[in-house]
Amino acid sequence: MKQTGDLNLVKKINKTIVLNHIRTDSPISRARIAEVTGLTKATVSSLVNELLESSLVEEIGAGESSGGRKPMMLLFKGTAGYAIGVDLGVHDILAVLTDLNGAIVRELRVQHDNASVDAVIAQLKAVIRELVESAPQSVYSVIGIGLGVPGICDEEGRLLFAPNLGWENVPLQAELEAEFGLPVTIDNEANAGAVGEKQFGAGKDTAHLVYVSIGMGIGAGMIIRGELYRGATGFSGEIGHISIQHDGPQCRCGSLGCWELYASEQALLDQARAELGGDSASAMDLDGLLARAADGEAAVIRLFERLGYYLGVGVVNIINAYNPSYIILGGRLAKGEKWLMKPLLEAVERRSLPHPRAGLRVEFSGLGDRSTVLGAASFAVAKFFASTTVTVEA
Ligand SMILES: [Zn+2]
Incomplete structure (x- = not known):
């Protein structure tokens, strides 16, 4: 019996490998x-037939031949199912x-005033519901929901602490899974952004x-050797709370002089209120300030430029500590x-060490x-492929 089990497992793993190549x-x-996986042509053929039956793969006609009969080309069928990202x-x-290739089919944006945890969760459910209901007909329909949150989560998808929302211990994953009956994945928004x-x-x-x-707070997601780095217990990347002034102002995290007190959207708004004065609240939100800078208002442009300097001070710490080859800046402030x-x-x-900096690229996100x-x-x-490709009939 054990041998049969092992053979089934090998077949499942091979099928996953073949699907990943497609x-x-x-x-x-x-x-x-067969050439790139080292599997025999007969094995590949049999696994591909199963994948064709599962509707995750389709044939798209003959490709270029390197001599002999032209091969039938295989294509991953991204529209076999749909995912929701929040x-x-x-x-x-x-x-x-x-779709399963990550092509955006529909997008929704709503504001919330964070009146209560329950109110925001109700809005969250309404937005997800609207997307689920608008998904095109497909073999697998909506396969799951992924959520990026401005805080840290445990493995059960509980949002443990989101300082800028003021939330603690919210069982978000369980709540959404119960509501929609779909697999839900929750991770820090910067980790999701890095991926x-x-x-x-x-x-x-x-x-x-x-x-x-860079949003109301600052977080980082790190890809190391091609993989998302989560730290020993999943809480890495809280880089907005690196102190850049040891006796600086009090931060909500308990420390002093944290980077995000100087270089986040919240910091920009605080500095604008303190230094510009006399303006209506609407001109003091990020979009209002961006519009004023675009109009050439020198005092507002100076605020953005100083924020850029503070961002640079923190980015130097990342360069010196991690020696990445690429730093991508995203989030709401990317608009500036x-x-x-x-x-x-x-x-x-001026400030980073020359060796870690050599060859480094620093850019704002092209994904907005x-x-x-x-x-x-x-x-x-x-999550869908991890659970289905290895459990479809073997
Ligand atoms: Zn802090």
Whole structure:
């Protein structure tokens, strides 16, 4: 009996390997899959037949021949199912419906005022419900929900602490799974953003990448040797709470002089209120300040430029500590790139150690503010393949 079990497992693993090659390298022929995996052509053929039956793979006609009959090319069928990715922000919710390739089919944005945990969860459910109901007909329908949150979570998907939301111990995953009957994956928004950049953004070809999410707080997701680094107990990346002034102002985390007190969206708003004065509240939110900077208002531009310098000071710490090859800056403040970038790069140039800096790229995200939702959706897709490809009939 044991031997049978082992053979089944080997077959399941091989099927996963074949599917992964089709997902990443399609269009691809059976012969090419056999070549790159080392599996026999007969094994590949039999596994591909099962994948064709599962509707995750389709044939798309003959490809180029290297001599002899032209091979039938195989394509991963991204529209066999759909995933939902959500970025729960401090003031808003961004949610997308994607196909299994991560292509966005629909996007929803809503504001929330964080009146209570229950009120925000009700809004979250309404947004997810709308996306679930609008998913196109498909074989697997909606396969799961991924959520990026501005805080730290445990393995059961409990949001343990989200200082900028003021939330503690919220069993978000259990609540959403009970509501929708779908698998739910929850992770820190910067971790999700790093994975979004690695899979869909400019980080595709980079093995050592740090994604810095600059919103009301600052967080980082680190890709080390191509994999998301979570730390010993899953809480890495709280980089906004690196102290850049040992006796600086009190932070909500309990420490003093944390980086995000100087360089986050919240910091920008605080500095604007203290220094600009006399303006209406609407002109004091991020979009209002961006509009004023775009209009050429010198005092507002100076605020953004100083924030860029503070961002650079923290980025220097990341460079010196981790020696990444690529730092991608994302989150809401990425909209201020025009004024933030120059002082940021000047601080990096002046302050970071030359060897860790050599060859480094520092850029704002090309995905806009969608790194987190795309990464969150990809967590749902990964969970679907981890559970289905190895459990479909073997
Ligand atoms: Zn702090």
